[in-house]
Amino acid sequence: MNKEKIFLDIINKTISDNSYLGDDCAYLKELGLLVSMDSLVEDVHFKTSYYTPYELGKKAVLVNISDILAGGGVPLYILISLSGKLNEDFIKEFYKGANDVCDKYNVKIIGGDLVGGDKISISIVILGNGFNRNLSSLKNAKIGDNVYIKGFHGNSAKGLELLLKGEKDKNNKFIKAHLEPKLFPETSFYISENVKTKYAMTDTSDGIYYALKRISEESNVGFNIDFNLIPKEIEDKKLILFGGEDFGLLICLDKKEDYIAQYLNLTKIGTVEEGKEIKILNYENFEDLTFEHFKN
Amino acid sequence: MNKEKIFLDIINKTISDNSYLGDDCAYLKELGLLVSMDSLVEDVHFKTSYYTPYELGKKAVLVNISDILAGGGVPLYILISLSGKLNEDFIKEFYKGANDVCDKYNVKIIGGDLVGGDKISISIVILGNGFNRNLSSLKNAKIGDNVYIKGFHGNSAKGLELLLKGEKDKNNKFIKAHLEPKLFPETSFYISENVKTKYAMTDTSDGIYYALKRISEESNVGFNIDFNLIPKEIEDKKLILFGGEDFGLLICLDKKEDYIAQYLNLTKIGTVEEGKEIKILNYENFEDLTFEHFKN
Numbered sequence: 001m002n003k004e005k006i007f008l009d010i011i012n013k014t015i016s017d018n019s020y021l022g023d024d025c026a027y028l029k030e031l032g033l034l035v036s037m038d039s040l041v042e043d044v045h046f047k048t049s050y051y052t053p054y055e056l057g058k059k060a061v062l063v064n065i066s067d068i069l070a071g072g073g074v075p076l077y078i079l080i081s082l083s084g085k086l087n088e089d090f091i092k093e094f095y096k097g098a099n100d101v102c103d104k105y106n107v108k109i110i111g112g113d114l115v116g117g118d119k120i121s122i123s124i125v126i127l128g129n130g131f132n133r134n135l136s137s138l139k140n141a142k143i144g145d146n147v148y149i150k151g152f153h154g155n156s157a158k159g160l161e162l163l164l165k166g167e168k169d170k171n172n173k174f175i176k177a178h179l180e181p182k183l184f185p186e187t188s189f190y191i192s193e194n195v196k197t198k199y200a201m202t203d204t205s206d207g208i209y210y211a212l213k214r215i216s217e218e219s220n221v222g223f224n225i226d227f228n229l230i231p232k233e234i235e236d237k238k239l240i241l242f243g244g245e246d247f248g249l250l251i252c253l254d255k256k257e258d259y260i261a262q263y264l265n266l267t268k269i270g271t272v273e274e275g276k277e278i279k280i281l282n283y284e285n286f287e288d289l290t291f292e293h294f295k296n
Numbered sequence: 297m298n299k300e301k302i303f304l305d306i307i308n309k310t311i312s313d314n315s316y317l318g319d320d321c322a323y324l325k326e327l328g329l330l331v332s333m334d335s336l337v338e339d340v341h342f343k344t345s346y347y348t349p350y351e352l353g354k355k356a357v358l359v360n361i362s363d364i365l366a367g368g369g370v371p372l373y374i375l376i377s378l379s380g381k382l383n384e385d386f387i388k389e390f391y392k393g394a395n396d397v398c399d400k401y402n403v404k405i406i407g408g409d410l411v412g413g414d415k416i417s418i419s420i421v422i423l424g425n426g427f428n429r430n431l432s433s434l435k436n437a438k439i440g441d442n443v444y445i446k447g448f449h450g451n452s453a454k455g456l457e458l459l460l461k462g463e464k465d466k467n468n469k470f471i472k473a474h475l476e477p478k479l480f481p482e483t484s485f486y487i488s489e490n491v492k493t494k495y496a497m498t499d500t501s502d503g504i505y506y507a508l509k510r511i512s513e514e515s516n517v518g519f520n521i522d523f524n525l526i527p528k529e530i531e532d533k534k535l536i537l538f539g540g541e542d543f544g545l546l547i548c549l550d551k552k553e554d555y556i557a558q559y560l561n562l563t564k565i566g567t568v569e570e571g572k573e574i575k576i577l578n579y580e581n582f583e584d585l586t587f588e589h590f591k592n
Contacts, residue, residue: 115337
């Protein structure tokens, strides 16, 4: 069990009612509202050496919109808390980026705060509409479901590698994938508006393998995944399976919803199986390299 | 114009729709929901030399509950983002404190995240019910209103002074006022459920004078305040007028609602006047000492 998991376990045991925790977003049924919170911390999630404030504003908002899409909801409102050694230029550029993404997804910035501090730390909360939609849950995968994927994987991690090596070309396709990941709102909307059965969906923010692990734990199921079926544009197998921040979608759908998967051009990469094992076919010398925020 | 104000002005000018910003909370009318976000950063808002993790969890949640009460709403749900050099004990104690306050106010913890990092940084978002209530707005003060106050002021700042001097007695009344401020939910609930006219209410989280300044700016009014009428338990006039974190309430009410103020045992400290001046009677050698987060 990794450190992050231990910490989450402690929280689950400490609070009086943990029924809202666990998924990408909490669903407040009586309000029809999906809520999610995500934070980005300088030198943990990003470095200012390769992120401009404008790009950072964009990315921070995209990460949060992705959570609502993963839940099957429609993103509506965000609040942004920004701390660090802030100056006028930084704030202006950061909010320009945040605002551009919000405009694109029709999301309103409704609040937040600014705080002095040392390193830059961004916390964003997003609210989304979940009313009258078939929302996803990590607990919904069941034996026999097909497993689908949307988006290329490993591209963002490869872009990060290039950035860390000093590559400056921001038109490079992999660097673009890292700085401004492509989301799939149409896929998410169509699924939550048309799928009739229960389904599990999550974004691949921490990599494909980690997405499988979370669903495996929450749904008490195993997986049979064929690595060769994963759509890819790079060679590095580790980056494809474990690389984070592509913000694609991983979806476990009942077999009878396969026509929807076909209509949406999803790629079937395997099936949900009995047990707890995650089998990755056509991937030699497997080793779990899941990203951990707390390595020390 | 101070630096924080300049920064907020930039945000207001940068985002496409700034209509939700300005008050202690944003009100999402179509959802009947009040939303607020507040952050606490180590060495900016607190030091771990005098805060235990348990006390920090309590305080962080109280600060946010106060925002919803200031808006006239009922606190319902919170999300907590915690970053820093975290360990199991810290997380457990922090969440125990957060949970104890949540239980007391009937608030549910619905999400958040944990992130590694250097200094401790806490961001909390709180959602509250605003449906079918008379909600406050900083824009609602009008000439002729009475200005009332609830709670003692300066006690928290005095407690902080003692803590910074090395005082360890956590039963000391002023230190208690700083570590675990008393909120006034009954006052807030009664006002938003019974006042018939528009009113302005805010908490005194950044001091009485700053609360007056915000209402003055948002409502385009001045004030006539008699310092002698402010209920006090300490001598230091500066701490009483400018000291933050008492989390009392400052309320501007139409004269015809005075019976409610009397029923709630609010203290009248002055009136709302034409113009923009904030006159503080019985306070010699006045100088604006409003707390600023961005001093450099």
